[in-house]
Amino acid sequence: MSSSYFADSDGYYGEFGGAFVPEMLHANIEELQSRYLEIISDRNFQAELNSLLRDYAGRPTPLYFAPRLSEKKSAKIYIKREDLLHTGAHKVNNTLGQILLAQRLGKKRIIAETGAGQHGVATATVCAMMGIECIVYMGAMDVERQAPNVARMKMMGAQVVPVHSGSKTLKDATNEALRDWINNPDSTHYIIGSVVGPHPFPDMISRFHAITSEEIRRQLTEHEGRELPNTVIACVGGGSNAIGAFYHFIDEAAVKLIGVEAAGCGVDSGQTAATMTLGTPGVLHGSMSLLLQNDDGQIQEAHSVSAGLDYPGVGPQHAHLHKTKRAHYVSITDQQALDAAFELARLEGIIPALESAHAFAYLLEYSAEPDEVIVVNCSGRGDKDMAAYLKHLEKEKA
Numbered sequence: 378m379s380s381s382y383f384a385d386s387d388g389y390y391g392e393f394g395g396a397f398v399p400e401m402l403h404a405n406i407e408e409l410q411s412r413y414l415e416i417i418s419d420r421n422f423q424a425e426l427n428s429l430l431r432d433y434a435g436r437p438t439p440l441y442f443a444p445r446l447s448e449k450k451s452a453k454i455y456i457k458r459e460d461l462l463h464t465g466a467h468k469v470n471n472t473l474g475q476i477l478l479a480q481r482l483g484k485k486r487i488i489a490e491t492g493a494g495q496h497g498v499a500t501a502t503v504c505a506m507m508g509i510e511c512i513v514y515m516g517a518m519d520v521e522r523q524a525p526n527v528a529r530m531k532m533m534g535a536q537v538v539p540v541h542s543g544s545k546t547l548k549d550a551t552n553e554a555l556r557d558w559i560n561n562p563d564s565t566h567y568i569i570g571s572v573v574g575p576h577p578f579p580d581m582i583s584r585f586h587a588i589t590s591e592e593i594r595r596q597l598t599e600h601e602g603r604e605l606p607n608t609v610i611a612c613v614g615g616g617s618n619a620i621g622a623f624y625h626f627i628d629e630a631a632v633k634l635i636g637v638e639a640a641g642c643g644v645d646s647g648q649t650a651a652t653m654t655l656g657t658p659g660v661l662h663g664s665m666s667l668l669l670q671n672d673d674g675q676i677q678e679a680h681s682v683s684a685g686l687d688y689p690g691v692g693p694q695h696a697h698l699h700k701t702k703r704a705h706y707v708s709i710t711d712q713q714a715l716d717a718a719f720e721l722a723r724l725e726g727i728i729p730a731l732e733s734a735h736a737f738a739y740l741l742e743y744s745a746e747p748d749e750v751i752v753v754n755c756s757g758r759g760d761k762d763m764a765a766y767l768k769h770l771e772k773e774k775a
């Protein structure tokens with residue numbers, strides 16, 4: 378892809394992107410920048426990745442025509458079932474790609490940061506599978522809040538390091554992971570978990586997730602006799618599942634692309650993760666993008682009921698797609714997402730992750746044209762969110 382919607386050779390998407398890293402990391406970042414394209418386009422790399430995606434992760438994931446949802450919306454609704462992947466979400470597309478890359482770079486040690494623990498689990502998984510040491514940095518508060526995922530990581534042999542600085546959440550864990558990388562530049566690869574971070578991470582990670590839209594084109598041809606849907610809807614935290622679902626449609630102007638971010642308690646509530654709606658340009662975690670920050674450039678804490686969308690930044694490509702109006706970004710509150718998860722569960726027998734429920738919530742309020750073909754990306758399954766769903770059910774009954 379070489380249109381203006383993709384990264385230039387310095388990793389810029391218009392004014393967003395780039396690589397803002399401390400001096401000590403220049404060598405690592407330059408190594409990655411100069412080698413990632415050659416490594417990931419190598420035929421042996423591709424063959425190995427494709428066989429793992431198929432036999433280990435479970436690709437291709439189905440594109441499911443949802444009859445009852447379609448009837449309700451008087452449109453043709455398809456659900457891309459990334460929730461059926463190994464570990465229960467799309468994140469394994471990226472960690473599989475990066476573990477093979479780390480191997481090609483001769484790295485013996487993997488570090489990652491995680492908030493909700495989903496990326497930590499996807500990283501611990503591929504490290505166990507390859508027999509590589511894995512250290513996951515996690516805010517001390519998140520270690521407590523996300524106990525089941527901490528247990529999964531430990532069971533697969535990863536070392537989980539609680540971070541006690543700052544607000545003891547994701548951005549503090551990210552700072553700690555960067556510090557580790559600075560201290561261990563030769564032995565270690567840092568697996569970033571979304572389309573964020575310094576160039577080349579956003580571009581590289583979007584290529585690993587692009588398989589989602591590649592499959593949608595092929596599968597839609599089987600279902601509908603055409604490759605292009607009218608509309609694609611996906612939730613946006615850092616933006617990786619959405620970029621995966623958009624990727625092969627970005628240069629198809631006829632396809633409407635909709636990213637759904639978390640409004641939390643409401644866009645104006647002060648407790649929100651609506652980065653596109655409220656964000657202003659700034660640098661966070663190595664790249665220029667839109668951020669939730671105050672007038673002094675202090676990063677504001679994000680809030681969402683779904684831990685995976687609870688991030689004060691967004692990938693630079695999304696910031697660019699927003700600015701150029703190629704994609705549209707909307708927001709959905711905690712309450713709407715919870716309601717939508719129940720609606721999907723009862724209409725189609727699919728319990729989505731709370732993150733994915735934001736995409737379905739927007740679908741429910743979207744006014745579709747008759748026979749509009751809409752693909753909703755179901756980025757993950759809801760098992761990890763059963764406590765939140767149970768609480769919602771109790772409230773519904775009361």
Ligand SMILES: *Cc1c(COP(=O)(O)O)cnc(C)c1O
Pocket residue numbers: 466467468495496570571572612613614615616617618619685686730732733756757758
């Ligand atoms: C992590 C996660 C997200 C948010 O991350 P993106 O990079 O925006 O995709 C969305 N859905 C699920 C199921 C997740 O685990």
